[in-house]
Amino acid sequence: MVKGPRLPDQREEVIPEIGRQAPMNADDEIGNPAPMNEMLSEAATDLKAKIMARIKAGQPRNRLQRLCEVPPESLMESVNAALRAIPTVTITETNELIYASASVILEMLGYKSNHGSHEIRDPPWKRWLEAKIKAARKDVSQLTEAQRGVMKRPIPERYIQITIPKRGKVVHTKGVSLPEGTIADIENSYKYLGIPQANGNLELATRKAAMAKYLLQVRQVLRSQLNGKNKTRAINSYALPVIIYPAGIIRRPNEEIQTTDVKTRKRRTMHGRIHPKSSTLRLYAIRKEGGRGLASVRATVQDETSKLHEYIKEKAPTDDVLIEGLR
Structure with missing residues (x-):
């Protein structure tokens, strides 16, 4: 049997040629074909x-x-x-x-074109950081000139509150607020292990700073989302060391220590942790005995002071410095 020419299947699509031959592969991207006959103005x-x-x-x-x-x-x-x-x-x-x-x-339309400028702008965060670094380098350069004494122009006003030292001595200082007005020589005022050291008496300033920091940390703990047990433990381990650290070194009156315990209980009452008429002894008793487990500031300070005195008495016979201090 002789077969005639094969007719195109009706399911096959015939792609017309418009302007340019369209891609036959299905994976090719199709663009915009142009019409054949169109008169342009x-x-x-x-x-x-x-x-x-x-x-x-x-x-x-x-x-x-x-x-x-x-x-x-x-x-x-x-x-x-x-x-x-x-x-x-x-x-x-x-x-x-x-x-x-x-x-x-x-x-x-008259707009400026950016063609010809191949500069790639940096992101905003990088430009901001580079500006900060440039300003810091300028400040360091000016402070170095002031320290060496080679600055030709007067020292800028923003450096007035800054103390400029050179080999442990103050080169320039003006308008520095001292802890006490009785201290005139700033070179003799410094901090050692967090406690101010100077010719004057700084015990009052140290006690006030420790008290303010302790009450602030107690307030932070009571405002947290911890339960009652964890709040008590947080006060004992997070806030109380601020008072314990200078114990035995800075003299603290008994009235002030008792006032600290009263303020601690008052803040616990304000935040709904204890009843105003609840037992104070039960608050400071350990939890195994049915108490709340809160550490007393008065008992803790006395304990730390007695331990420090016992240590000094034990080590004094073998240490000449401690012997002179106990006389």
Whole structure:
């Protein structure tokens, strides 16, 4: 049997050729085919030439400015006609065509073009950080000049509150607030292990600072979301060491110690942790005996002071410095 020519199947699609042959592979990207017969006006022809020249130039893409006004309709009609006359095959060519058209439109409307400037701007966080580093280097340079005494101009006002030392001696200081007004020589005032050291008596300032910090940390613990047991443990381990640290070194009156315990109980009552008429002895008793387990400031300070005295008496026979201190 002789077979005739095979007829095309009705399920197969016949792709017409419009302007340029469309890609036959399904994986290829389809762009914008151009019509065969379309008469362009003079303005559209000029726009088409400018767009093609911009595409062939291959300039890098920069961020374009935003339009502040709507372009005239005649310009948009000419641009649309020019775009219809320029064929593209892939989506990449289509994107390049759109970008070139937008840049040409901006130039025709009088906007400044960024073409020719290949500078890539850094992100805002990097510019901010570099500015901070530059300002810090300038401050260090000026402080070094002031320390060496070679600064030609007067010291800036922002450095007035700064003490400028040189080999352990103060080169320049003005307007420094001292812990007590009786101390006139700032070189003899310093801190050792967190306790101010100077010619004057700083016990009162140290006690006030420790009391304020202790009450602040107690308030922070009571405002937290911990349960009652963990809040008590947090006060004993987080806030109480502020009072214990200078115990035995800084003299603290008994009335002040008792006032600290009263303020601690008052704050616990304000935050709903204990009843105003609850037993005080039960508050300071250990939890195994049915108490709350809160450490008393008075008992803790006395315990630390007695331990320090016992240590000094034990080590004094073998240490000449301690012997002189006990006389």
